[in-house]
Amino acid sequence: MPNLSTILKGEITRLARKEIKAAIDPIRKASAAHRKEVAELKRLVVSLRRDLKAASKPAKARAEIDEASSNSTRFSAKGLKSLRAKLGLSAAEFGLLAGASGQSIYKWETGKAVPRASQRASLAAVRGIGKREAAKRLAAIK
Missing domain, CATH: 1.10.260.40 (lambda repressor-like DNA-binding domains)
Known part of the structure; x- marks a missing residue:
C-alpha cells in the first residue's frame, strides 16, 4: 500500500506546477510582445539616425x-x-x-x-x- 504522504506530496506538486504554468503563460506572452516592440523601436531609431545624418549634410x-x-x-x-x-x-x-x-x-x-x-x-x-x-x-x- 502506497504511503499517503507520498501520494499527497505528488498531487500537491502537480497542482502547483499547473497553477504556476497558468500564472506564467501571460507573462511569457507579454515578454515576447515586448521583445518584438523593442526590436521594432531599435529599427526605427536606426532609420531616424540615418535620416538625421542625411539631413545634416550640407x-x-x-x-x-x-x-x-x-x-x-x-x-x-x-x-x-x-x-x-x-x-x-x-x-x-x-x-x-x-x-x-x-x-x-x-x-x-x-x-x-x-x-x-x-x-x-x-x-x-x-x-x-x-x-x-x-x-x-x-x-x-x-
Whole structure:
C-alpha cells in the first residue's frame, strides 16, 4: 500500500506546477510582445539616425544625393542662377513663374536649400522659355 504522504506530496506538486504554468503563460506572452516592440523601436531609431545624418549634410551634398535618387529632373544651383540671369528676372519675379517665393529661389541658387520634386517640375517648365515668353507669363500672373 502506497504511503499517503507520498501520494499527497505528488498531487500537491502537480497542482502547483499547473497553477504556476497558468500564472506564467501571460507573462511569457507579454515578454515576447515586448521583445518584438523593442526590436521594432531599435529599427526605427536606426532609420531616424540615418535620416538625421542625411539631413545634416550640407545642402550641396543633399542636392547631389537628391539628383542621384530622383530620375525625373536634375537640379543645379548654378544652372538656376544662370537661367534667371538669362531671363533677366529678379528672384521674386522668377519665383512667381516657378510657383515659389523669391527667398526660396535665392536659397536654391546659393545651395542653402534644394527644391522638392514638385518644385523641380515647375522649374523644368520654366527652363524652356525665353525672355519674351517669361515677360508674357509674368504679365498674365500680375
